[in-house]
Amino acid sequence: MCDPLRQLRGASAALHVFISHPPSLQDLCAFLERADCVVQRCHAHDVEVHLPRAYSESQARRELDIYLATWQATNPGIEAYVVERDPIA
Numbered sequence: 001m002c003d004p005l006r007q008l009r010g011a012s013a014a015l016h017v018f019i020s021h022p023p024s025l026q027d028l029c030a031f032l033e034r035a036d037c038v039v040q041r042c043h044a045h046d047v048e049v050h051l052p053r054a055y056s057e058s059q060a061r062r063e064l065d066i067y068l069a070t071w072q073a074t075n076p077g078i079e080a081y082v083v084e085r086d087p088i089a
Contacts, residue, residue, distance in 0.1 A: 013057050014040075014048040015064055020079040028080055031071050037064070046083070 019025050022044040029039045029047060038050040054060035061082065068080045 013060070014050045015060060016042075016046060016083045017049050017064070017068065018046045018079075018081060018083045020045075021077075024075060024078050027075070028071055032067060035067050037067070 017028075019028055025041070025044070025047065029041065032039050032047075032049055036051075036053060038052060040048045040050075042048060049064060051060040051063055054063055064082060068082070072078060072080055
């Protein structure tokens with residue numbers, strides 16, 4: 001399991017993204033980095049994404065959902081989505 005990304009600016013937490021086609025993960029990471037996201041690869045199918053310009057977790061989630069939808073539009077047949085994490089008790 002990957003370590004959570006440290007806070008950079010803003011107030012958003014890192015979001016966990018799953019991709020259905022591991023060979024496309026590098027392309028997704030590059031796309032997100034061009035959108036000023038900080039990406040840390042965890043496994044073959046997933047990454048942690050931090051949006052340092054977002055001022056809340058809900059804003060980060062909305063922006064990331066838009067980025068993922070945009071990337072998927074140019075990569076039909078590949079799913080990429082945010083996986084909800086269970087809160088630590």
